Amino acid sequence: MLAVDHVSRTFQNGKAGFKNIDLQLRRGEVVGVLGTSGCGKSTLLRVLSGLDSQYEGRIRTEAERPEEAFGMMFQEPRLMPWLTVLDNVRFGFSKKDKKSEALELIETVGLQGFEKHYPKDLSGGMAQRAAIARSLLSQPDILLLDEPFSALDAFTKMQLQDLLLSIWEKRKTTTLLVTHDIDEALYLCDRIVIMRGQPGQIESEIFINRPKPRKRGDAHLAELKEEVLKELDFTKS
Amino acid sequence: MSSRTEATVRPASKGKKTRVSVKGNLSGSWLGLILPAFIILLWEYASRAGWVAPHLLPSPTIVVDEMSSMAQDGELWGHITITLYRVFAGFLAGALAAVILGAATGYVKVIHQLLDPMLQALRAIPSLAWVPLFILWIGIGEASKITLVAVGVFFPVYLNLTSGIQGIDRKLIEVGRIYNFSSLQQIKKIILPASLPSFIVGLRSGLSLGWMFVVAAELLGASQGLGYLMVYGQNTSAPSLVIGSIILFAIFGKITDEMLKRIQVKTLKWQDNLENAS
Numbered sequence: 001m002l003a004v005d006h007v008s009r010t011f012q013n014g015k016a017g018f019k020n021i022d023l024q025l026r027r028g029e030v031v032g033v034l035g036t037s038g039c040g041k042s043t044l045l046r047v048l049s050g051l052d053s054q055y056e057g058r059i060r061t062e063a064e065r066p067e068e069a070f071g072m073m074f075q076e077p078r079l080m081p082w083l084t085v086l087d088n089v090r091f092g093f094s095k096k097d098k099k100s101e102a103l104e105l106i107e108t109v110g111l112q113g114f115e116k117h118y119p120k121d122l123s124g125g126m127a128q129r130a131a132i133a134r135s136l137l138s139q140p141d142i143l144l145l146d147e148p149f150s151a152l153d154a155f156t157k158m159q160l161q162d163l164l165l166s167i168w169e170k171r172k173t174t175t176l177l178v179t180h181d182i183d184e185a186l187y188l189c190d191r192i193v194i195m196r197g198q199p200g201q202i203e204s205e206i207f208i209n210r211p212k213p214r215k216r217g218d219a220h221l222a223e224l225k226e227e228v229l230k231e232l233d234f235t236k237s
Numbered sequence: 238m239s240s241r242t243e244a245t246v247r248p249a250s251k252g253k254k255t256r257v258s259v260k261g262n263l264s265g266s267w268l269g270l271i272l273p274a275f276i277i278l279l280w281e282y283a284s285r286a287g288w289v290a291p292h293l294l295p296s297p298t299i300v301v302d303e304m305s306s307m308a309q310d311g312e313l314w315g316h317i318t319i320t321l322y323r324v325f326a327g328f329l330a331g332a333l334a335a336v337i338l339g340a341a342t343g344y345v346k347v348i349h350q351l352l353d354p355m356l357q358a359l360r361a362i363p364s365l366a367w368v369p370l371f372i373l374w375i376g377i378g379e380a381s382k383i384t385l386v387a388v389g390v391f392f393p394v395y396l397n398l399t400s401g402i403q404g405i406d407r408k409l410i411e412v413g414r415i416y417n418f419s420s421l422q423q424i425k426k427i428i429l430p431a432s433l434p435s436f437i438v439g440l441r442s443g444l445s446l447g448w449m450f451v452v453a454a455e456l457l458g459a460s461q462g463l464g465y466l467m468v469y470g471q472n473t474s475a476p477s478l479v480i481g482s483i484i485l486f487a488i489f490g491k492i493t494d495e496m497l498k499r500i501q502v503k504t505l506k507w508q509d510n511l512e513n514a515s
Contacts, residue, residue, distance in 0.1 A: 049415055050414065050415070050417070051411055051414055067417050068417065070415070071415075072415045074408070074411075074412075076408065078409060078412050080409065080412075080426075080427070080431075081507050081508070081509065082430045082431070082433070082507045083507075091412070091426075092413075092416035092426075118506075118507040120508070120509035120513070138416075
C-alpha cells in the first residue's frame with residue numbers, strides 16, 4: 001500500500017530530521033510511530049503528505065496520482081473558522097458536491113445537529129471530530145495522523161480513540177499514526193515502529209497480535225509497554 | 238468535565254439565540270442616544286436663557302430652521318449630492334487601487350519588496366500636502382477632489398489588507414497544500430476569507446478618512462459641497478450654516494459607517510470575539 005525506501009530528510013547539517021527510513025504499510029494496517037521529541041516523526045508525516053518535498057529516497061503508493069493518496073489530520077483541528085462544520089468537512093470540494101457523504105461522516109463522528117455551527121461554537125474534542133470527518137471525506141488510501149489527540153483531555157482522548165477504532169472497523173483505512181503516547185499506540189495499532197536519535201532512525205518494530213478493541217488494562221499490553229519503554233530508553237545513545 | 242460537556246452539549250435552538258442578541262443590540266443603541274439628546278436639550282436651553290451669544294452659537298432650532306429652509310429652496314440638496322458623490326467616487330477608486338496593490342504585495346514577495354517601501358514612504362507625507370500638486374496637475378475640478386479622497390482611502394485599506402494577508406495562519410495554508418490546491422484555489426478558499434476581517438476594518442477606517450479628506454478638498458477650493466458651505470458660513474458670519482454642515486457630515490458619516498458595519502457583522506459572524514458572544 002505504501003512503501004518508503006531509504007527516505008531521509010535532515011536539517012541543520014544532519015543533526016535534526018530523520019535518516020534512512022524504510023517502512024512498508026499493508027492495506028488496512030494501522031502502524032504507530034513512537035519516538036522521543038525531536039526524532040523526526042512529525043517531519044516524516046510532513047514528507048509523506050507532500051508538505052515537505054526536500055527529501056531523498058523514494059515513496060511509493062498504489063494511487064494513480066500519488067499526491068492524492070494521503071489524507072492528513074493534525075494535532076490541532078485546523079478548521080476554517082469562516083466555514084460551518086458541514087462546509088469544513090467538505091472543504092476542498094465544490095459546493096453541493098459530496099453533501100450526502102459529508103453528512104454521513106458528520107453522523108459517524110457524532111456531530112449530527114452541529115452541521116450549521118461555526119468552529120468557534122465547538123469544544124476542542126468536537127472540533128477534532130470535525131477534523132476526522134474532513135480527513136476521511138476524500139477517502140484517502142492512507143490516513144496520516146500527527147499526534148491527533150495530544151491536545152485533548154484524557155476522557156475526550158479515550159472517546160476519540162474509540163471513535164477511530166469504530167471507523168477503522170467500518171472503512172479499513174490504512175493509517176500511519178505518529179504519537180508520543182505509548183498507551184495510545186498500544187491501544188490502536190497493529191504494529192509500532194520506534195524511532196530514536198537525531199537525526200531519527202527506526203530502532204525497532206513491535207507487533208501487537210491482539211484483536212481490537214483491546215482492553216485498556218490488558219496485561220499483555222502492559223508487558224509490551226515495558227518493552228517499548230526499554231527501547232525508548234533515554235540513557236542509551 | 239470536558240468529556241461530560243462533550244456528551245451533553247446539544248445544539249441550541251437557533252431562533253432563541255438570535256432573538257436574544259437582537260434585543261441586546263436594540264437596548265444598547267437606545268442607551269447611546271441618551272447623552273446626545275441631553276446635550277441638545279442643554280444647548281437649546283442655554284441659547285434661550287441667553288448664556289451664549291447667538292452670533293457665535295445659535296440654538297439648535299435656529300440651525301434646523303436655517304437648514305430646512307435651504308432644503309426647501311433646493312439649494313442644500315446640490316451641496317449634499319456633490320459631497321456624497323465625491324466621497325463615494327473617491328472611496329471606490331481608493332479601495333479598488335488598494336485591493337489590487339495590497340493583494341499583489343500580500344501574495345507575491347518580490348512585488349512586496351519592490352512596492353511596499355515606496356508606498357510606506359508616500360504614506361508618511363501628510364495627505365493635505367498633495368492638494369496644491371493635485372490642483373496644479375488635474376485642475377480645480379472634480380477630478381482633483383476625488384483623487385484626494387482616493388489617496389486618503391487608499392492607505393488604511395492597503396495597510397490592513399496586506400497585514401491581514403501576512404497574518405494568515407500558516408497552519409491553514411498547509412491544509413490547502415494537503416488538498417493540493419493551486420495558488421488560485423489557495424487565494425479563493427483560504428487567503429481571501431481569512432484576510433476579510435482586517436480588510437473590512439481597513440474599509441471602515443478608509444471611509445472615515447475619505448470623509449475627512451472631502452472636507453479638506455472642499456474647504457480649499459470648491460464652489461459647491463458641504464465643505465464649501467462651511468467656508469461660506471464662515472465668510473458671511475453665519476455660524477448656523479457651519480454648525481448645520483458639521484451636523485450633516487456627522488449624520489452621513491455615521492450612516493455610511495453603519496452600512497459598512499452591518500456588512501462587517503453579517504459577513505464575520507463566524508469570528509470568535511466579544512461582538513459575537515451570545
